[in-house]
Amino acid sequence: MVCSKSFGYALRGVLYVALMSDQKPRVQVEEIAEKLSVPKHYLGKIMKQVVKEGILSSTKGPYGGFSLNEKTLSSPLLSILRITDGFEQFNTCVLRLRKCNSSRPCPLHDQIEANRKAWMQIFSKTSIGDLLNKDEVSFLEGLATI
Amino acid sequence: MVCSKSFGYALRGVLYVALMSDQKPRVQVEEIAEKLSVPKHYLGKIMKQVVKEGILSSTKGPYGGFSLNEKTLSSPLLSILRITDGFEQFNTCVLRLRKCNSSRPCPLHDQIEANRKAWMQIFSKTSIGDLLNKDEVSFLEGLATI
DNA sequence: TTTAAAAAAGATACAGATGTCCTTAATGGG
DNA sequence: CCCATTAAGGACATCTGTATCTTTTTTAAA
Ligand code: FES
Ligand code: FES
Numbered sequence: 001m002v003c004s005k006s007f008g009y010a011l012r013g014v015l016y017v018a019l020m021s022d023q024k025p026r027v028q029v030e031e032i033a034e035k036l037s038v039p040k041h042y043l044g045k046i047m048k049q050v051v052k053e054g055i056l057s058s059t060k061g062p063y064g065g066f067s068l069n070e071k072t073l074s075s076p077l078l079s080i081l082r083i084t085d086g087f088e089q090f091n092t093c094v095l096r097l098r099k100c101n102s103s104r105p106c107p108l109h110d111q112i113e114a115n116r117k118a119w120m121q122i123f124s125k126t127s128i129g130d131l132l133n134k135d136e137v138s139f140l141e142g143l144a145t146i
Numbered sequence: 147m148v149c150s151k152s153f154g155y156a157l158r159g160v161l162y163v164a165l166m167s168d169q170k171p172r173v174q175v176e177e178i179a180e181k182l183s184v185p186k187h188y189l190g191k192i193m194k195q196v197v198k199e200g201i202l203s204s205t206k207g208p209y210g211g212f213s214l215n216e217k218t219l220s221s222p223l224l225s226i227l228r229i230t231d232g233f234e235q236f237n238t239c240v241l242r243l244r245k246c247n248s249s250r251p252c253p254l255h256d257q258i259e260a261n262r263k264a265w266m267q268i269f270s271k272t273s274i275g276d277l278l279n280k281d282e283v284s285f286l287e288g289l290a291t292i
Numbered sequence: 293t294t295t296a297a298a299a300a301a302g303a304t305a306c307a308g309a310t311g312t313c314c315t316t317a318a319t320g321g322g
Numbered sequence: 323c324c325c326a327t328t329a330a331g332g333a334c335a336t337c338t339g340t341a342t343c344t345t346t347t348t349t350a351a352a
Contacts, residue, residue: 001147001235001265005310008242028328042311048330061319062327077241089147095223095277096154107277111268115261119147122257131241131253151340174298188341194300207349208297 007084010046011077012036014056014128017066018073026065049083055128073129081123090116153230156192157223158182160202160274163212164219172211195229201274219275227269236262 016036017027029047033040047066051058057069081087093100094112102109162182163173175193179186193212197204203215227233239246240258248255 001240001262002238003240003242005242011241012243026328030328039311041313044329045311045331051329058329059319060317060327060329061321063320064318064328066329092148094147094149095157096149096151097158108268108272115264115268116147118261122254122261126254172298176298185341187343190299191301191341197299204299205349206297206299206347207351208295209350210298210348212299 003081004085006046007081009036009038009043010050010080010084012038013043013047013066014050014072014080015131017056018068018128018132021068026059026063026067028065032066046084050080053079053083055079073132074127076124077126077128077131078120078123090120149227150231152192153227155182155184155189156196156226156230158184159189159193159212160196160218160226161277163202164214164274164278167214172205172209172213174211178212192230196226199225199229201225219278220273222270223272223274223277224266224269236266 013032013036016032020027029044030040032038032047033043036043047056047058050056051066054069054071055075056066056072058064058066091100093106093109095106095108097106100106100109102113105113159178159182162178166173175190176186178184178193179189182189193202193204196202197212200215200217201221202212202218204210204212237246239252239255241252241254243252246252246255248259251259
């Protein structure tokens, strides 16, 4: 019913880089962690994976940091979810009564399956860019609140 | 998107006791654990909480074990969920962008909230008894599959 | 009352997610 | 080339859910 903390770190990290992109082309993990009140080194690890997935770019060295690329804004939340949480959650019986499948469904399977499809939809249809458009103003104030 | 393993243990434990209730008034944790392929001692701890919540009854000593009571069949899944998983999951922003509330919603809040209500509905409307009715035959075979 | 059976309770162990620290590699500027 | 800066990578620490083991308490039967 809720994503991992790692997911939140990754998402907010990407959003922060995006929001800063007009002011500075690259943002250091140090700054991101500080502004979002997130553990610095742990965030670094996660951002690394986000880069490997292609959602962000990064360069080492002076004036380096994390930056947007052509894929960033169009990336669906699902691509971050894969990194941080994986998709097992969608294939496990909610009741943990058995392997979840339609051929041998548990009593709740159909209801749950419909619900999960809806979640999947939300996470695959919604992109980083969508979030920015919908919430432009309040994001920056809100990013550090959790 | 999925309940804890503990939830599965608790639910399957209760279901097993219910299914056995016409053959034997009390069932020992030893037997339950064996039949469900669940860690014996850990299951004991969870069953204890289920009893404390009032969903099952138990008696110590010879011929003791866990047994149904007047509340068992009408207990909603939500009462087990409270024991094993708690309700925090329903009050946390999926995106972990901020405290989840309607007055300061994240961009996905409304969609997510509707979805969560649906989950809550399922777990509060569905009782132990409902599961048994819907799935009477295949439960016993299936109970040990996870 | 004694004994054995079974749940309850407590102590400890393990595993995965989370978090910290230190070292290594890459990069731009001098 | 040399140096400072920054991400990447690896080793270790902590915390929480899960799991195991032992001891205590309760109960039924003999
Ligand atoms: S079989 Fe239970 S949710 Fe699919
Ligand atoms: S504020 Fe994000 S789900 Fe409610």
